[in-house]
Amino acid sequence: APVEYDIRGDELIIRFPKDFDGKKLTGEAVLYCPSDEKKDLKNNFTLKDEPLKISIPAKNKGLHELHLSWQDGGLTYYFEKKIFI
Numbered sequence: 001a002p003v004e005y006d007i008r009g010d011e012l013i014i015r016f017p018k019d020f021d022g023k024k025l026t027g028e029a030v031l032y033c034p035s036d037e038k039k040d041l042k043n044n045f046t047l048k049d050e051p052l053k054i055s056i057p058a059k060n061k062g063l064h065e066l067h068l069s070w071q072d073g074g075l076t077y078y079f080e081k082k083i084f085i
Helices: none
Strands: 004-008 011-015 024-032 041-048 052-055 063-072 075-084
Touching: 004 075, 011 063, 024 052, 041 052
Parallel strands: none
Antiparallel strands: 004 011, 011 052, 024 041, 024 063, 063 075
């Protein structure tokens, strides 16, 4: 199952597939803005059974690429998606 995401107000909410329920995930989330590197956001995270929430500054509107990488049980996973904020 793919990673799912929502944008609610000034927050990006990322939900990992059900396959990861009950597991501790450690990784990095990057919001990359191709047109302005000053809008790039990088968040390291560790979570279990909860969505990842990233606050988005008001100036960060526009096209971004979401790059997610995380580890579980010695395996590394990667997800990339273009999103419009």
